[in-house]
Amino acid sequence: MRLFVSTLLFWIAAVVPSLAAEVHPPSQVLAGAAFSMPSSGAGQGTLYLIGSAHLSKRQVNLGTDIEVDGDDVQHAGRYTVILCTDQCSASEFYVHPAGPDRLSLLVHPSRVPVSNPNAISAVAVVWDVYHNLEISPETVKFTVNPDEHTSLSEARTTNNGIAWIRLTSAAKSGVVKLQASVGKVSEIRVVQQVASDACNLRIHASSESKKIVIETDPVRDCSGNFVPDGTVVSFTMTDSAGETTVDVPIKRGVAKVEMPAHGHARITAASGVVTGNELNLAGGGE
Amino acid sequence: MNRLLAVLILVVTVTFVAIAWLQSGGVARERMQSAQTPEEAVRLLLTEAQQHNFDAAYARLENRAEVDKSAFIRDFYGSNGSLLTYAALESFDVWGLHANDHEATLRAKLHYSTAVGPLDDIRDLKAEHDGSTWKVVWPTTHAPKLAPQVIPVNYLRWDVINRGAEDDWGVQNVDSPQVRIVSMNALQRADRVVVLGEIVNEDTVPAYVNVGATLLGQNQQELAQETSFDKISHTLLPKQVSPYRIDFPGMRLDKIKSVRMDAKAMLVPASADPVIEVSQQRLEADALGKKILSGQLVNQSGQIVNIPHVIAAFYDANGKVIWVSDGYIEQELMPQIPVAFAVDLPDDVAAKVQSYHVVVNHYDRQSS
Amino acid sequence: MKTKAIMRRALLAVSAAVVISVPASFVTVHADDSLPKVSLNADNLGPRSIEELTSKVVARDYAFAWQTMAEALEQNRPDLLDGYFTGIAKQDLAQMIADQTKTGVRVRYVDHGHKLDALFYSPAGDAMQLRDHADLEINVMDGQKVIHSEQVNLQYTVLMTPGADRWLVRDLEVAPEAKP
Numbered sequence: 001m002r003l004f005v006s007t008l009l010f011w012i013a014a015v016v017p018s019l020a021a022e023v024h025p026p027s028q029v030l031a032g033a034a035f036s037m038p039s040s041g042a043g044q045g046t047l048y049l050i051g052s053a054h055l056s057k058r059q060v061n062l063g064t065d066i067e068v069d070g071d072d073v074q075h076a077g078r079y080t081v082i083l084c085t086d087q088c089s090a091s092e093f094y095v096h097p098a099g100p101d102r103l104s105l106l107v108h109p110s111r112v113p114v115s116n117p118n119a120i121s122a123v124a125v126v127w128d129v130y131h132n133l134e135i136s137p138e139t140v141k142f143t144v145n146p147d148e149h150t151s152l153s154e155a156r157t158t159n160n161g162i163a164w165i166r167l168t169s170a171a172k173s174g175v176v177k178l179q180a181s182v183g184k185v186s187e188i189r190v191v192q193q194v195a196s197d198a199c200n201l202r203i204h205a206s207s208e209s210k211k212i213v214i215e216t217d218p219v220r221d222c223s224g225n226f227v228p229d230g231t232v233v234s235f236t237m238t239d240s241a242g243e244t245t246v247d248v249p250i251k252r253g254v255a256k257v258e259m260p261a262h263g264h265a266r267i268t269a270a271s272g273v274v275t276g277n278e279l280n281l282a283g284g285g286e
Numbered sequence: 287m288n289r290l291l292a293v294l295i296l297v298v299t300v301t302f303v304a305i306a307w308l309q310s311g312g313v314a315r316e317r318m319q320s321a322q323t324p325e326e327a328v329r330l331l332l333t334e335a336q337q338h339n340f341d342a343a344y345a346r347l348e349n350r351a352e353v354d355k356s357a358f359i360r361d362f363y364g365s366n367g368s369l370l371t372y373a374a375l376e377s378f379d380v381w382g383l384h385a386n387d388h389e390a391t392l393r394a395k396l397h398y399s400t401a402v403g404p405l406d407d408i409r410d411l412k413a414e415h416d417g418s419t420w421k422v423v424w425p426t427t428h429a430p431k432l433a434p435q436v437i438p439v440n441y442l443r444w445d446v447i448n449r450g451a452e453d454d455w456g457v458q459n460v461d462s463p464q465v466r467i468v469s470m471n472a473l474q475r476a477d478r479v480v481v482l483g484e485i486v487n488e489d490t491v492p493a494y495v496n497v498g499a500t501l502l503g504q505n506q507q508e509l510a511q512e513t514s515f516d517k518i519s520h521t522l523l524p525k526q527v528s529p530y531r532i533d534f535p536g537m538r539l540d541k542i543k544s545v546r547m548d549a550k551a552m553l554v555p556a557s558a559d560p561v562i563e564v565s566q567q568r569l570e571a572d573a574l575g576k577k578i579l580s581g582q583l584v585n586q587s588g589q590i591v592n593i594p595h596v597i598a599a600f601y602d603a604n605g606k607v608i609w610v611s612d613g614y615i616e617q618e619l620m621p622q623i624p625v626a627f628a629v630d631l632p633d634d635v636a637a638k639v640q641s642y643h644v645v646v647n648h649y650d651r652q653s654s
Numbered sequence: 655m656k657t658k659a660i661m662r663r664a665l666l667a668v669s670a671a672v673v674i675s676v677p678a679s680f681v682t683v684h685a686d687d688s689l690p691k692v693s694l695n696a697d698n699l700g701p702r703s704i705e706e707l708t709s710k711v712v713a714r715d716y717a718f719a720w721q722t723m724a725e726a727l728e729q730n731r732p733d734l735l736d737g738y739f740t741g742i743a744k745q746d747l748a749q750m751i752a753d754q755t756k757t758g759v760r761v762r763y764v765d766h767g768h769k770l771d772a773l774f775y776s777p778a779g780d781a782m783q784l785r786d787h788a789d790l791e792i793n794v795m796d797g798q799k800v801i802h803s804e805q806v807n808l809q810y811t812v813l814m815t816p817g818a819d820r821w822l823v824r825d826l827e828v829a830p831e832a833k834p
Contacts, residue, residue: 028830048759048801050794052828053746055753055761057796075746077828080802082794088801094830104456108778111461111490121777125456125813131742133811133827160783160811162774164701189458194490197525228490230442230558232526242581244565245644249523249558251440258586260565272486272525273468455741455815455824 021045021062023083025093031130032074032098036065041085048082051075051095076132100138100182101129107178107189112169113196114223120167120191124180126158133161138182145177146170158182169193173225195225201233201276203269207261212237212281214267215256226253231271239265321346324390324413327420328380332394335362336375348414348421358424367592367651368618372401389414393573402516402593402614408573432622437588442558444492463493465551468527469607474539475632482531482610484599484643485549487522492556494520497530498548501537509542510534517612519597519647521556528645529599531610560587562594562619562646569639572628577636582624583615583646591619595647596627600639609635619648691767692717694784699772702779708821709772712782712814715821716770723747724763730755740815740822759801764791770812779816785829786810 021041029035039045041062049056049068053075060066062085073079073095082090104125112119122142126134140163143153156163163180170176173195179188199222205214214235219227233255237244241262248255255269261281269276321327327346334343340359347353364370376397383391389412396407412423449459470483479501487493497518501509512532519528567581579598585591594615602608611629619625631639694713696704704712719738726734732748739747754760766789774783787809794802813825 046796048794048796050759050761052826053750055750055757055759057757057759075827076830078808078830080792080794080804082802084796084801090802090804094828096830104454106456106776106778106780107458108780109461109464110459123776123778123781125781133813133825135811135829160773160785162783164774164776166701166777187456228524230444230492231490231524234527242566242568243642244563244567246561246563246586247523247526247645248561249442251442251558257561257563259563272488272527 021083021085022089023047023066023081023091025068025079025081025091028094028096029073030098031076031095031128031132032070034068034070035073036067037081038065039063039083041083043085045083045085048084049073049079050082051079052077054079074130076128076130095132097128097132097134097136098130099128100126100134100185102127102131103140103180103182103185103187105178105180105187105189107191109191111192111194114169114173114193114221114225115171115196116169118166119169120176120178121164122167122178122180122189123162123164124156124158124182124187126161126163126182134158135161138163140180140182143179143181145179146172147174171223173223195227196221196223198227198231198233198271198274198276201269201271201274203235203267203276203279205267205279205281208258210261211258212261212265212267213256213258214269214279216250216254216269216276218253219250219255219271227271229253233269233271233276235259235267235269237265237267239263320418321420324385324392324420325380325382327413327422328392328394328411329378331422332375332378332380332396336378346422348416348423349426352426353424357427357429361424361427364616364618366590366618366620369400369402369405369593369614369616370398373398373405373616376404383410385413387415390420398616400614400616402595405614405616407616410573429620430623432620437621439559439588443556445555446553448553460553462553463487463489463491463551465489465493465495465522465549467497467547467549470545470547471607472539472542472545473608477535479534479537479539479542480531481534481545481547482529482599483607484527484529485518485522486527487524487551489551490524492524492554493522493551494554494556495522495528495552496520496550497532498550499532499534500546500548501534501542502544502546503541504543506543510537516595517597517610519595519645521554521647523556523558526645527643529597529607529610529643531612560585560589560591560619560648562586562591562648564596564644564646565624567642567644569636569642572630576630577633578628578630579611579642579644580626580628581644582626583619584624585619585621588621589650590621591648592651593649594619594625594627595649596629596644597647598629598631598642598644600631600635601641601643602638603640605641608638689717690720690765692720692770693768694770694772696772696775699775702775702777704772704775704782708779712772712784712821713770716768716784716786716812716814716823718820719823720763720765720768724765726751727754727761727763730760738820738822739824740817741824743813743823743826746826758797760795762793762795764793766790781824782814782821784812784814786812 023037023039025037039062045062047060076095076097080092082088106123124140126138138158139155141155142165145151173193176191198219202217205212229250231250232247235246235257237259239262246257248257265281267279331343331346344355376399379395392411394409398405413420465487468484468486473480481499498513500511503509514530514532517531563584565582572578597612599607600609609631611631613629615627617625692713722734722738730751732751735744735747769787771785791805809829811827811829814821815824
């Protein structure tokens, strides 16, 4: 009889954990939305709510619905709920993003040469209000405003929260606005379309007392856009005194330099990898 | 006994003083107080200049009436924030070129330590026999002065407003400039591997550039990593080209399978000025017979350029960069005043050079 | 009598086993200092193709990120996150550590490795999205007591962006499709 009672007590001790208080969360909830979870058992227990960016611990009354505040589930992902009395039991649920509310818009480059195919890329990353990646497919509309009167749009569906597009730069230099929008959210980025390399770089020279003044024609690219001020034009003059070089930045559309005159001189100009015409001066003038 | 001790102490003290005097070059100084030879005269002058004893050095000049004392001091230790103002005369060598009983010509090589490394300055000096002593005839350099004037400058400058550190990711920002290494050549020199070439700023904004190279062995393992350090013009205006050179001391080219190049560019505030003309460039041999590229720098702006730095790329007949030399100019660049420069190149390279390209880097007090 | 003695010994043995099991599990989850194994599959990556060096660096830095995250959570040290986390991921983990400090509860990861699938590499090379199949043992401790322990295979959606000399984890979320 004693043996029977001892065995019974042993088995009761072994089975007790399986009778621990439990909590039953919904399998999924929306980020930031309050909800309640029924619990079993009686008396008080300790509830642990553990997500990837949130951890809370509190005392709860067992056998009632346990309320979870929206602030406790703002971060999307997997949550583990642990309810402890003498023993602990655990369950899990997922928090889903609350819907598109923010956009990260990556546009590159911020400066692009004109008439460059697929040179501009725009990547839109869609987030909810709590900065959770909105992984359900959403339609992102990319709109380009080359000028005040023109607007071109194209829609892309997000894949794992990301949509992207490639664009060709226009032939005319200037600012282009690129907008991405999803629902009521939109972001705008600005891309500076700049002149390409100089085209038909031409120089001319004139004499001033003992100096030669060498000047470029207005420097433009092959589409007729002015090459930006500050772009360096390298002038090289070879005469009896040796070689003279000057790196001159373009100012107000032209590059201009004065060099000493020593009889016959050969003058060339280059900007980056682009070379211009050659001048041969006899005695210091053209 | 006490008297003996006092005498002993006196003798020991005098002995120590004498030793110290001898060790500090007292004999030589004493002998040179009245320079008996032209070489002694120059050595004495340079010793006093080295010790910043300019009154004594100036008193050693034969042509004091023609030499302004402040100009004489400037000849040794610079002015206007030039490289010599950050230098110390460490030592010097003097040797005679030719001499007779009345006058002599000598060559002095002055070894400076400067903020950018050692600097050698070679000067030819004359000495004249004046009564019982020799005195130095200091070369009179009448630095050309620019007439007071207003130099109009269409000031062109770039400033940068970057994204704030606390701004969200993905907000509007400005990209780093696009730069490209346009050429690269790896050479074996006697004691090192040298990687050199040119880099261009392809963008429309200035770039602060640096070139790095990693030597990879037969199994693609990294053998060494270096950067161009100061052998590059770091600030490149749009479409500007700079040579670069990276030295790997102690490395052998035959151990290297490939070189990984890395060009880094940052967006920096910059000014398009000053414009510096590089004139009268020519390859020649210097007084010591070394091959050099010499020329003149002319600062076309109205501001003083404190420390000019010349970097030259040398090309062979195929337009390939075969060497890059650089050198700091000890003198500042005053507006419109030409200043001579020279950079050397190895004799074996000089024989192959067909053309060259010089860029002038500059360090200015205002911008530092 | 003999049976009673056997029964008593059996009960003692079971009790001893129960008592020993708690510190034993504590020892098992002791911090692993070695770098977790990370493999990267970039076969289906686009639109930009991954550079060889980048693929190595991304895998290496992701491994470092997990190692430092585990250490930061273990030691309640948010400063450890600076090395390999940025943006919202760093902010979230810092919040987690603050919560751990406040409650005295800690989450411990025993990392058994990660299989990364690169999903998206932006055309400009400034963002990469990855899917991580992580094999983990997660232990939740209140003080020194293990209140929950589980072996899980989780799927993480990861966003990494390049820093000055490394790739940083910008977003790290457990994907809901994950099967525990």
